Amino acid sequence: MSVRVPRRCGTHGVTTIWKGPVMATITIKNVWKYYGDTAAVKHLDITCPDGSFVSILGPSGCGKSSTMRMLAGLEHISSGDIFFDDLRINDLAPKDRDVAMVFENYALYPHKSVFENIANPLRLRKTEEKAIKERVEAAARLLEIDHLLDRRPHELSGGQKQRVAIGRAIVRQPKLFLFDEPIAHLDAKLRAHMRGEIKHLQRELGTTMIYVTHDQLEALSMADYIAVMHDGELQQWGTPSEIFNHPVNAWVAGFVGEPAMNFLTCDVIGEGDSVSLRHRNFDIPLLPQQVRQLNGGAAAGRARMGVRPDALDIALERPGGPSITGEIFVNELLGGDMLVEVALADTRVRVKTTPEFTGKPGQTCHLTVNRDKWHVFDTTDGHAYF
């Protein structure tokens, strides 16, 4: 194996440890995973472009970890195929797939030093000693843990352990990075910091990365593409903004976004060009193009209206246009924002406003919907009309 010479990287002054990116397009084709009779992953189709940062997002038990383990070769693929570029990897052992994985619990060797932990993949590949030293040190510098190389894992903090685990993944140049909830165990502040670090690292190294998480904020803030999974099925594939702004169904809309989207079951009233959503607390007409999107579907039936807390405006005076009338239930000051929970006839909705809002619990208030940003979902299968 040739010695890779570290080079200085322009803008941030960090040393990269590879010559150039080795990338791969990852294609998952109609993959199923069964445990006994239970299907954990169902007809999954995903294509991760070369060099992209893809996040698989979903609650626990949605099949995201099974998917990752199938990519790594730690689980058999029950049916379907996975390709790295044109290479079908179904029957390759983990060691032959050329992937690097970071585990949720770091999977470090308790009895080996940080240096040896990072050097592990190189030792397994019988890399010469000089190259090992160079590359481990370069990786450690990149992750700012070069002063910890002699320590044992139990002497490190959670964040440092996590960096060591990442160091072990980047010390060789794999085709694909697999990150399995790598920062789930860290405290909130450090998590926020590591999000930026990992995103930066991926861009720096240019390698395709698949990042599994249950935290929608991590997925939205880091990924180029998000695959939202639920009950073993892919719900939606798209950029973070597509997922956030145009969820394909009520489940995705409810899972992504914090504070969560408000849902109200309404009657769809009217015909032709004037269709409105009616609820005991309001009657608001749809925008013209939304009427067209709804047609052939739920017209003159029932539908679920979904609106995010920041697409609602709250006021104590009744505004000019159509509005929702309710009673303030509770105010929560979240630093720069205020979250107001408003009680309607049969439910409560949450509204994001500024801390200057003066309403007190018990007062009547009026909500205006930003109709460019609301959504209407089918009441039976939950798919989005818009």
Add this chain to the structure above:
Amino acid sequence: MASQDVVHYDSTAQKLLRVAAAAFLIFYLVWTLLPFVIMFTSSFKDLLEAFNLPEVGDWGGIGVFFDFTPTLKHYTSLFAEGNFGRYMANSLIAAGGSAVVSVIFGSLCAYSLSRVDFRGKQDLFFWIISTRMAPVVAVMVPLYSIFRTFDLVGTLPGLILAYTTFNLPFAIWILKGFFDNVPYAIEEGQMVDGATRFQAFVSILPLVAPGIGAFVVLCILFAWNDFLFAAIIGSGGAKTLPVATRELVQPQNIQWGSIMAAGVVTTAPMMLLGLVIRKYLVTGLTMGAVKE
């Protein structure tokens, strides 16, 4: 794993109880150590001095017990006239060999049982343990007949095999517990890093080292102290220390001094081993039990 401080407020009854407990412990200590003390001192005494014992109840006569001229003649006779060097080597080879073989196969089997799911796994595991349920004597005759057929009687490999038959289920049973406590992620990380399954297995061995260490000691103790197998399977060519010691009892001449010296030679190495690895042994045996 520091033990917690418990606050005590003693009543008179509790104080009395503590004195009683201390008295009992002293009695227990004398009870367990006295045979070793007598054996050890007698092995350095001339035969006449060895039987120069105080009367029962004559506490003042205890001095008589320690009044002797030390001699090494029993030890020299064991190793020079007898063949105890050979027997000691036999004991070491049989005990060590069986420990090594049991550890190798035991860890492989325990790892598989810990990591791989297959049909009938529970039954297999129970069957492995159940082989330890019958007393050794019950299988001795068929075992002897099998060993004789294969010309293994009176040979060291035969003795190693016999000990392994009984140590291996024990090894599998103990080591499985240790492997169960090693997180899967460590070996999965290895495999993704480029290791084969076998390399991954080898790489987690250091994590079960306390278990392996503890087992090796128990295994050596079993084989080293064993008399039954050694007397029957090992008889003749593979004589071990306990059997050789037994042979010092001859109908017309019981060689007390040599028997005492042989007892010391047999006991001392295991006691030293126990002292050296005491801490290790305790960690090993409790580690398997406590899930972190």
